[in-house]
Amino acid sequence: MKYYRSHVLVCVDPECLQKGAHELVDALQDELVATGLIDEVQVLETSRIGGCSLGPEMMVYPEGVHYVGVTPDDVPYLVEEHFLKGRVVNKFQMPTTKVVDEELGAPTQKEVRIVLRNCGKIDPENIEDYIAEDGYQALAKVLTEMTPEEVIDTVLKSGLRGRGGAGFPTGKKWQFTRQAPGDIKYVVCNADEGDPGAFMNRRVLEGDPHSVIEGMIIAAYAIGAHQGYIYCRAEYPVAVSTLNIAIQQARNLGLLGKDILGSGFDFDLEVRMGAGAFVCGEETALIASIEGRRGEPRPRPPFPAVQGLWNKPTNVNNVETYANIPQIILKGAEWYASYGTEKSKGTKTFALAGDLNHTGLIEVPLGITLREIIYDVGGGIKDGKAFKAVQIGGPMGGCVPAEYLDLPLDYESLAQAGTIMGSGGMIVLDEDTCMVDVARYFMDFTQDESCGKCTPCRVGTRRILEILTRICDGKGQDGDIELLENLCQEIRTNSLCGLGQGAPNPVVSTLRYFRDEYEAHIYEKRCPAKVCRALIRYEILPDACTGCTVCARNCPVNAISGERRQTHVIDPDTCIRCGICMQVCNFNAVVIE
Template identity: 55%
Template sequence: MAQSDETKKKVVVRVCIGTGGLAAGGKEVIEAFKKAISDFCVDIELDFTCHYQKVGCRGFCARDVLVDVVDGDTSVTYQGIKPDIAKRIVQEHLINGQPVKEWLIDDSYYSFHSKQMKVLLKDCGTIDPEDIQAYSKVGGYTGIRKILSTMTPEDVIAEIKASGIRGRGGAGFPTGVKWEACRKAQGDVKYIVCNADEGDPGAFMDRSIIEGNPHSVIEGMMIAAYAIGAGLGYVYIRAEYPAAVERLKLAIAQAHETGHLGKGLFGSDFSFDLRIKLGAGAFVCGEETALIASIEGERGMPRAKPPFPVHRGLWGRPTVINNVETLSNIPYIIRNGASWYSSIGTDKSKGTKVFALTGKIRNTGLIEVPMGIRLGEIIYDIGGGIIGDKKFKAVQLGGPSGGCIPDHLLDTPVTYEDIVRTGAIVGSGGMVVLDETDCMVNIAKFFLEFTQAESCGKCVPCRIGTKRLLEILDRITRGLGKEGDIELLEALCSDIKVASLCGLGQTAPNPVLSTLKYFRHEYEAHIKDKKCPAKACKDLLIYSILEDICKGCGVCKRACPAGAISGDKKKPHKINADLCIRCGACFDVCKFNSVNRE
């Protein structure tokens, strides 16, 4: 069916192709839209963008694909789109102008966004990350042009200092101060390095920013390079993030082709080039000096500081290392001014922060909030509370270097100082919500398993200390805890904190200390009563079948991998405690709740 130009639709269909979207079949949905559109002869521009930040509730991100239909000024968002629904949307919505009601987003989508403030994530998710023009259209690369024509490097540093931005990688060091130290350092060759080695388990902010808006990171690095006097930059990125690496490579190639990278940029005498270095899988390489060693091709082991990288960094030259989110903020600060940025947030913690909200919460996803927002607002208003009818227990911030914050502290504002006071850290932005079924000793053990395995082994307190901590935690969770173990943990923690060489060791005890501070009773229950209050530590559980409830259906018998369950059909079954491996398979499959766990 041929249409005249006047009746042709000009609509943009945006399909999520972030990790969540891809896992739910985003690519297939795009293909289905393409096919439906060509079948119906509608002239529609398909725009593939990453929609991570629009991922509202669990369902949005997990099983489903989010699709935006933008028709002139109106935008409609669909959730849970599968390839076969694409045809209906094209026919009913695009051609006949009637949105397909049953697939429209619901209220949780709006409440998810109500308390957010999107600066970085505004563009990341509405523009095509694979097209440099898309970034330019929303004001991209105007920051670097502005400073090249009107500002000296010292002006730029003053502006960044005035904005109050602090490093988003976790430690919260003032970015402008770091830049100034590097600017003043002796040396004709300097480097800017972007730390995209997002190793914290439970964090995916940097990945999403690179996947969604890689040019903002490149522009941020250019501005930093100009300020400190660097001509070459490196992006150190995890090899575990293939999509991010591909988009970054493409962005760099496009920047080269269009004169955004190279010699004499934008008619000035400023030159800048960028290289990518792939990490090889070592958490400790998030530490600055270890990262430098890794870029140089060595084992990623930290060294003592000082000298700090701003004085002696990559190849011995003054180097600034900034995190992805920090660098991505820079173009917006230059574009909108330091006073705009410093108007957001609190006295000492400025701007917005991106968090990866995950765990036992309804609306998982990537969020951006103004600093100073209360934890409770994030968990209940944005996150929609806990999944199912379970109770909130704690929220874990800062990954292996952080801690767990309990219920009674949910009024804490999200600022660097306030969060540290609770025993956690703001960290890079992982926020994992735990409910009453999560055992806090087990969580501490989980993080110690991680840090113990990732300890580089250079210094004794970290190498051996984390191993001993893990052994003690392991025996507590297996019911072999001894009187005095808690005191031993505390003493060991304080030694490791004081004596370790780098941030990894110095912060490794935090998950233990914060859970001891707020959930000491759980440790005591494991040690004294040999019970796990959350019923999570399997060695402390005993499974039995309640004979008066059991219908003898045999489902548990078939599910048991150890052959520990016996019983005749329609008669109560029994578990042989000697054979039981406490896997909980029977508990999970029983429809009558006749398996008892204590």
């Protein structure tokens, strides 16, 4: 085995790749060869290290130095200063290091990494790196010191709730599955992450796959299962590849397969790929897909804990839930329960997206406020604009307005505000956002992803989408709001699965907090945010127009008239509201009314 004095991990997430991450890796390798350091410094590629907004990003260990914005031209200087002279290059350091290891416990820091503890720190394709960070010690403890009942009791006391969306107590789910009659049982990992803007599960699978595998083996021991499946969407090819490598490495070391660690316990895993149907995130639809059937949900009860995969008791948790388990076993239920609130324990990963200065993946203790996440961790709203709302919980979540900025982020508080935790998607919206258009966007997504099995979801979501589209097109009419409310209630009450039951949430929440925008669209034929094209009007300011004719010459439909050096006029009936006139005007004379 070869040992290195330093490891350089370069982020190769899509945003960093666009900024030249692969070129940076090549430049580092070439420079290390040129300086004779290639046998002392190892360069590795890893998934997301930070937010990637300042990328390409790289971490240097054992120092733990986080460099950002390094270009291939900077590499010779960086290698000379850091690896030859032993000096940290301050101009490339991350401006503020928000993320701390959870053992530091610094009260002034906002982020705490438990699930993400190894991401960007280890080589995900090297099991020895994971073992060096206490990997598989929790499994050894479970197999040698604990009974299945003791494992379940520890998970119950930790307060861990399922991180896939519903927030059901993990220990109870394990308990139900263990108590279910039958000799054959299964463990399933739901890695079918499909929310727009969400990438929490992908990050863990690509950066620390063994934490998920170890968590699943412990779950299998606790419930009495000997076979497991990781259901991962095919759009995550790197995650699938990394998982398969990790599973084979675990088998080679006797951590999967027969007689694990000489304990007499047998368990094996395989990856099953989904074709991208969003509804397969629902556990019964996921089970149907693994079985080779069409991914459609079925009525519950019976729940999967009693009758799941091939009609056998099955435990289904998501990636983040399993990744928490090894740390809970190693450090104890009380340690984990010290984070979070009374009813929402531990930490939660969130994918910050939207109108923020710093987007990316974060992990914070539950109970933190939205204000802290948006302004302290996310760096505030871009371009100094005002915060308007945040969509939490993905397509099945709701929009939370500015009045809830100090809302504690836990399951109960979010439910009172009209949304859900979901898997952790968080899209921040600024003052220029049209909330009716936001509702239309999410309804378009859920309607398209409806499996069509039940009428309320199949037909109801389409009717809602038609009404929202009509409102955004300036054709809203009296009674539309009341019709939307009635449809939302019917779909929530009568849909078969969580997709249909949660699909109306974006509409319900925007009607609750931004009803005035719906009324402006319908009754005043006006979009307050000036987003809906059918409801905006371009005008030319007489005092600013110089009569240069640039706008008229670029108008694709000849909607602008006027003589040279005379004020020009836009014909609203001819105008198609493409915005080209505003783009080409050099005098800011074209405005939206």
